[in-house]
Amino acid sequence: MAVALETINLVKRFSGIVASNNVSLQIAKGARHALIGPNGAGKTTLINLLTGVQQPTGGRILLDGEDITGLSTHERVRLGIVRTFQINQLFNDLTPLETIGLAVSERRGQGLDWWRIVGSRPDLVAEVVEILERFHLADVIDKRTAVLPYGKQRLLEIALAIACRPRLLLLDEPAAGVPEDERHEILAAVAALPADVTVLLIEHDMDIVFSFADRISVLVNGALFVEGSPEEVARDPRVKAVYLGEEVADA
């Protein structure tokens, strides 16, 4: 098994509180890996550590075997670790066209290009248009992001991450807050992610987790509690007791 991302004894303490406790996680290349756990289990902290928003108190993070623990967020993005946000983090005054155009030009290393007018590279525009069409944003490309329907904003949230061409994509509750009738569009987009992209899904909704993941890690109190295939995790009595409880019993 080729490992895309590995954490070794990752620890994060906030003045006495242990948010991540010796997390040693391995995510296989091309995996559909889900990270679940009750509120306060340390999922958000783990994402912040993986993306470089916070520095760990101890431990290491390896991407394809290379130590990236000391790198900043934007350096990790350049290496291919890209995330989406549970609560939309978009550019409200830009249009989807500009937003994706920005991400694509940054990825191509043309972000410091200050003499060329935006949109003057036909191949870049073609790629931007392709991404927008793939994520069903074709009909709103010239609207201000702030006025888009919530479901479209969620799609843009994912499209923006994809425009960075991730090797490892961290999806933080992609369908959070999306109304029922727009949900399938988001889930279809998640299901249609390129197979060569490794995905780590952080999710509360067990239906999504079990339909999407081929591997599940359960985080409790900042530590890895159980890890295994969806069947193993669903069967595990400790998981049922601690976390899944009635939800799995019902399923």
Added chain:
Amino acid sequence: MLPSPISIRVATEWLSARARWQPLEVAFWIVAFAAIWLFPDRHLILTEIAWLGLFALSLDLILGYAGIISLGHAAFFGLGAYAAALLAKYEIINEPVLALLVAGLAAMALGFVTSFLVLRGSDLTRLMVTLGLALLLRELANRLGWLTGGADGLQGVSIKPVLGMFRFDMFGHTGYAYSLTVLFILFLIARRLVNSPFGLSLLSVKGNPLRASAIGISVDGRLIAIYTIAAGYAGIAGALLAQTTSFASLEVFSFDRSADLLLVLIIGGAGYLYGGLIGAIIFKFMQDYLSALTPQYWPFWIGLVLVVIVLVGRDRITSWTAPFRRIASHLSWRTLARRISAASGERR
């Protein structure tokens, strides 16, 4: 349901929409240059408007496009002014355009070094840091009396002809043409810059720094870059003042200057490049007109204007002019062409 395919041509057009020249813009610059011949007796105040507009453009680059607020922008303006005055006084560089560039580079160097102070912190922190820096420089210039002339200012500066051909005169004829040309060139560069991928990345950093870094943008790097560039613009504005008046005094660093600058930009509106220029025109003519009426009390009226702007713009005071701009943007080439063809159709 499949979305309708977007043509790349249309997408390109929409992406570059911000960069297209609008009829009002063209008219603005035609009037500005026509003033060289049309209003020869107003060249002194027009010169002041030109360098103040450039100074405000500089603040717009950091406030309107990158969200960095400053109450000490006079630090760079003052450095540029003293640099230009000293270069001329000691005949180090006699040609004004070259001296202008050197003054701009000196201000850029100061901008780069001090940019690290404005990377972190809230608006309030930034206000205090920039304010402190300008005060610091003012006192430094005061202490270095042997070089700067201290509180008396730097006297005995004589500026040689621009490009060796155009001599400065007491009516400001050369001064205005020179300042306006410099302003126009730097405006074109700024316009190009804000409509580039780099400019778009600045807007993203201003709008959502968290996400900007999450798509691979070095937020600090972009802020350092634009702060350095803006400092250069401010330095050149200061150098224009020194060259057109043959004088530099401690007042170039003053707090009033930084505060007035913020006012100028707010009057004109931030984030569309013309705000600083329009603000400078309104501010200077208002100052000229009101101080003729009541020499001592003109700041009263400025204060009143500021309060009205705050009431109109509420919490978005830097873009209180947005509704007017929206109306103005309806006057595009297409509507202009339509109106002209309609008018000519009627005549037939």
